Amino acid sequence: xxxxxxxxxxxxxxxxxxxxxxxxxxxxxxxxxxxxxxxxxxxxxxxxxxxxxxxxxxxxxxxxxxxxxxxxxxxxxxxxxxxxxxxxxxxxxxxxxxxxxxxxxxxxxxxxxxxxxxxxxxxxxxxxxxxxxxxxxxxxxxxxxxxxxxxxxxxxxxxxxxxxxxxxxxxxxxxxxxxxxxxxxxxxxxxxxxxxxxxxxxxxxxxxxxxxxxxxxxxxxxxxxxxxxxxxxxxxxxxxxxxxxxxxxxxxxxxxxxxxxxxxxxxxxxxxxxxxxxx
Numbered sequence: 001x002x003x004x005x006x007x008x009x010x011x012x013x014x015x016x017x018x019x020x021x022x023x024x025x026x027x028x029x030x031x032x033x034x035x036x037x038x039x040x041x042x043x044x045x046x047x048x049x050x051x052x053x054x055x056x057x058x059x060x061x062x063x064x065x066x067x068x069x070x071x072x073x074x075x076x077x078x079x080x081x082x083x084x085x086x087x088x089x090x091x092x093x094x095x096x097x098x099x100x101x102x103x104x105x106x107x108x109x110x111x112x113x114x115x116x117x118x119x120x121x122x123x124x125x126x127x128x129x130x131x132x133x134x135x136x137x138x139x140x141x142x143x144x145x146x147x148x149x150x151x152x153x154x155x156x157x158x159x160x161x162x163x164x165x166x167x168x169x170x171x172x173x174x175x176x177x178x179x180x181x182x183x184x185x186x187x188x189x190x191x192x193x194x195x196x197x198x199x200x201x202x203x204x205x206x207x208x209x210x211x212x213x214x215x216x217x218x219x220x221x222x223x224x225x226x227x228x229x230x231x232x233x234x235x236x237x238x239x240x241x242x243x244x245x246x247x248x249x250x251x252x253x254x255x256x257x258x259x260x261x262x263x264x265x266x267x268x269x270x271x272x273x274x275x276x277x278x279x
Contacts, residue, residue, distance in 0.1 A: 038247035045243040053244075060244040064252070071242070073249055075227055076234035079145060080253070083230060084213040086149040091156030091208035096201060099163030100189060104175065117158055125155065126217055133221055143225050151222075152212045159207075166200040167193065202264050210257055 040053035141147030216232040231253045
């Protein structure tokens, strides 16, 4: 019985690892293909030998940063960085304030507001693109990077539920004790709750940064001048013969996000896990 149990356990473990390896390969292969394609010497996808390039070179990466007459990738990169950083700072501030208010204070419209935001969160964001475009036109924010930042930041508080769940896990007795000692609501928030909320703040900042960093639809809708493009829009404007440059740009734009995830993944997982305890 013991031998059969051990054999069955080994088989179960082996099959599990085999399935996980196959799934990992399915997800990893497109990334590997894109990385190898970025080193294509010919620069066009039509010269590939099957899935992979025939010859390899660093010319695509060099061309990406030096040949900026038609495709100004460095400018697009800094545009993207400006939008993502601005949205991250402003969006994180608004989300944390919204979540803290919903978690710590009781007021008449609290429950209806929570229900409305949950219902609105079920609809895809692109459904309101026409309304967003008309509003941006009226406020003269077309072809302005600040317009993108304001939209991203304004929409960020809609996803406050994870952050609210995190604040719900902090005992309210701490707040009450601080108020007895004479602390104001602002002091309780800044001196007690914020220092305890590092994981959720990191998680919020990272998600607020990655969304505009990789978004395509909104920049494409609001940015008409080529010098104002973000990387996602700029890369889509490349000619089909510039596929290696497209791949190189895609690989390079992924590097900062990967680095951020490696450095902040511990805090991000802690914030997400603890924020999921209560809704």
